[in-house]
Amino acid sequence: MASEERTQEILKELRDAVVNYDEDKVVEWSNIAIDEGVDPFVATIDGLADGMIEVGDLYNKKEYFVPELLMCSDALYAGLDILKPAIEASGRKPEAKGSIVLGVVEGDVHDIGKNLIKMMFEVAGWTVYDLGKDVPLEKFLEEQLRTDCDIVGLSALMTTSMVSMPEIIKKLKEKNPNVRIMLGGAPITPEVVEKYGADGFAQSAGTAVDEAIRLIKMLKEEEMGK
Amino acid sequence: MNSELNSRERVLRFFGKEEIDRVPVFSGMGNVTVHGLEKYSWKFADIHVEAHKMAGMAASTFQLFGFECAVVPFDMGVEAEALGAGVNFYSTHTDVVYPTISKKVAEKVEDLDIRVPSDLAKAGRIPLVTEAIRLLKEEVGSQVAIGAWVLGPYTLAGQLVDIGDLAKMAFKKTDMVHELLDTLAGVLIEISRIYREAGADYMTIREMGAGPDILSPRIFKTLIRPHLEQIFDAIESPKILHICGSTDSIIEEMALCGADGVSVDQKNNAAESRKKIGNELLLLGNFDPYGPMVQMDASQVGQVIKKCIDDGVDALWPGCDFWPDVKKENMEALIAAAQKYGKL
Numbered sequence: 001m002a003s004e005e006r007t008q009e010i011l012k013e014l015r016d017a018v019v020n021y022d023e024d025k026v027v028e029w030s031n032i033a034i035d036e037g038v039d040p041f042v043a044t045i046d047g048l049a050d051g052m053i054e055v056g057d058l059y060n061k062k063e064y065f066v067p068e069l070l071m072c073s074d075a076l077y078a079g080l081d082i083l084k085p086a087i088e089a090s091g092r093k094p095e096a097k098g099s100i101v102l103g104v105v106e107g108d109v110h111d112i113g114k115n116l117i118k119m120m121f122e123v124a125g126w127t128v129y130d131l132g133k134d135v136p137l138e139k140f141l142e143e144q145l146r147t148d149c150d151i152v153g154l155s156a157l158m159t160t161s162m163v164s165m166p167e168i169i170k171k172l173k174e175k176n177p178n179v180r181i182m183l184g185g186a187p188i189t190p191e192v193v194e195k196y197g198a199d200g201f202a203q204s205a206g207t208a209v210d211e212a213i214r215l216i217k218m219l220k221e222e223e224m225g226k
Numbered sequence: 227m228n229s230e231l232n233s234r235e236r237v238l239r240f241f242g243k244e245e246i247d248r249v250p251v252f253s254g255m256g257n258v259t260v261h262g263l264e265k266y267s268w269k270f271a272d273i274h275v276e277a278h279k280m281a282g283m284a285a286s287t288f289q290l291f292g293f294e295c296a297v298v299p300f301d302m303g304v305e306a307e308a309l310g311a312g313v314n315f316y317s318t319h320t321d322v323v324y325p326t327i328s329k330k331v332a333e334k335v336e337d338l339d340i341r342v343p344s345d346l347a348k349a350g351r352i353p354l355v356t357e358a359i360r361l362l363k364e365e366v367g368s369q370v371a372i373g374a375w376v377l378g379p380y381t382l383a384g385q386l387v388d389i390g391d392l393a394k395m396a397f398k399k400t401d402m403v404h405e406l407l408d409t410l411a412g413v414l415i416e417i418s419r420i421y422r423e424a425g426a427d428y429m430t431i432r433e434m435g436a437g438p439d440i441l442s443p444r445i446f447k448t449l450i451r452p453h454l455e456q457i458f459d460a461i462e463s464p465k466i467l468h469i470c471g472s473t474d475s476i477i478e479e480m481a482l483c484g485a486d487g488v489s490v491d492q493k494n495n496a497a498e499s500r501k502k503i504g505n506e507l508l509l510l511g512n513f514d515p516y517g518p519m520v521q522m523d524a525s526q527v528g529q530v531i532k533k534c535i536d537d538g539v540d541a542l543w544p545g546c547d548f549w550p551d552v553k554k555e556n557m558e559a560l561i562a563a564a565q566k567y568g569k570l
């Protein structure tokens with residue numbers, strides 16, 4: 001077993017390696033973590049995922065841009081490939097945080113932002129069902145019913161594709177009043193969310209997951225209240 | 227200055243830095259409207275694939291409203307298609323859906339083996355766009371300036387391969403990406419030449435996929451700018467560089483690419499940009515083609531336009547393609563505002 005001090009050092013190396021998008025270092029320190037008996041779950045959450053949260057901050061501060069984010073995410077996944085089997089072997093089931101169906105609405109191919117959102121949800125331990133881009137409206141409905149996900153996230157970067165959102169929101173809510181709907185993309189504002197009858201919104205990859213958790217909590221409280 | 231300048235003369239004199247009566251109001255990007263579609267009862271999906279419809283629509287915004295240009299093409303698939311990508315035109319849709327790339331040439335940059343067609347003039351829809359330019363020249367060429375545009379090399383690369391892989395390779399295998407952009411710059415120079423030869427009066431290069439919403443200013447300088455310079459060195463004037471989104475942090479770099487003017491959208495602080503780039507280079511912009519033209523009341527358009535002029539733009543020019551469902555009254559207000567506030 002690694003000492004507390006050594007554990008902290010390993011976690012820091014993992015965090016830094018993710019922030020510096022250094023895949024080799026991530027692999028090296030993930031292996032060290034396992035060899036020296038650091039709980040792989042802790043290494044994942046307080047090491048890799050913590051690093052990714054810092055990356056999200058750097059992106060919001062415009063110190064990092066899209067390529068940096070994608071490379072950090074590759075580094076993170078390289079570490080997960082090593083730590084995940086170890087977590088499973090330990091018999092510990094990481095609690096699923098929630099699930100989200102995600103896609104860019106029909107007629108719109110702008111998927112850079114959606115892919116960043118996907119990554120942040122995965123990092124946070126969510127199950128993500130990614131429908132991709134240019135997704136027909138019915139597809140969101142089908143996938144929600146199939147997976148019974150907590151959240152449906154709709155992305156649109158164009159004002160024309162955005163206007164198809166109310167219809168899908170209405171249909172989703174009809175079929176499943178408990179599903180929470182989040183919107184995102186440059187033309188989306190809190191006013192649009194309100195007007196379209198959706199539940200939540202995030203301006204950037206940095207805040208999306210917190211917003212989703214808030215929505216689910218609200219839903220649970222409502223249900224308890226009943 | 228005699229006030230008899232027609233739109234064509236005004237725009238060409240503007241580019242030639244000759245005296246003009248007022249600030250021109252035009253664009254280097256698509257500006258079709260639903261009103262043009264209605265006039266002809268054409269489907270949006272067809273105007274990308276039939277030369278006479280492309281030409282007719284390109285001229286329609288000038289004919290209906292006096293917007294001072296006729297610009298082709300309208301979609302971002304032309305160059306990629308000529309290099310082997312598939313394009314979805316959404317031909318069964320009756321409403322306005324812009325064509326998209328349905329099949330990339332390769333997933334990864336390293337698997338991309340670009341075969342440049344020996345005769346680009348015959349590749350994909352390039353002959354169709356060229357034909358549309360010829361038709362425009364014939365039909366409205368004496369009244370209005372004809373513009374054409376191509377994507378910038380990085381944005382085009384993003385149409386050919388997975389854009390995420392491209393972004394990562396820009397860091398990890400910079401030389402490989404340089405080589406790709408070099409090839410694509412060559413293709414774009416040739417397409418620009420073909421369009422100019424057919425009768426286009428000015429070219430716009432749209433490198434919107436490489437702005438600070440996506441790439442860092444540092445990468446813009448080291449990876450993107452050299453290939454834009456390569457293009458602007460080789461093509462004839464008038465030539466404009468367009469990048470939309472946040473551009474304040476790269477406007478000086480944009481100014482160094484060798485274009486005659488830079489085009490930015492409403493996210494750019496045009497007054498600051500004017501100071502940064504000086505008065506020699508043209509600054510084209512920067513009204514939002516959506517909010518003021520589609521959503522706002524026509525009475526508010528004048529203020530938006532006045533602000534652009536106060537900020538020091540040389541031409542009133544939208545930040546992106548016009549959004550087709552602009553309101554008639556707003557188009558009229560736009561032209562009226564150019565006449566009112568744009569007097570020189």
Ligand code: B12
Nearest residue numbers: 108109110111113153155158159184185204205470471546
């Ligand atoms: C790159 C780009 C393209 C690329 C897209 C490549 C790709 N695979 O994505 C290409 C070249 C293909 C392209 C094509 C077109 N484009 Co374009 N494009 C852009 C550009 C430059 C950047 C968009 C981007 O990726 N931003 C970076 C990402 C990280 O930000 P983001 O998407 O906003 O995402 C963040 C948040 O919004 C949020 N978020 C996003 N989704 C979600 C979802 C959820 C659930 C949540 C919670 C949060 C969330 O988190 C993300 C991360 O922080 C913008 C202009 C600009 N600079 O913004 C124009 C822009 C979006 N494009 C525009 C246009 C008009 C087009 C075309 C129609 C042009 C044409 N003539 O064909 C075509 C569209 C074709 C089609 N049918 O889709 C216009 C749209 C105008 C409007 N009013 O609607 C824009 C705004 C340009 C402009 N200035 O007007 N484009």
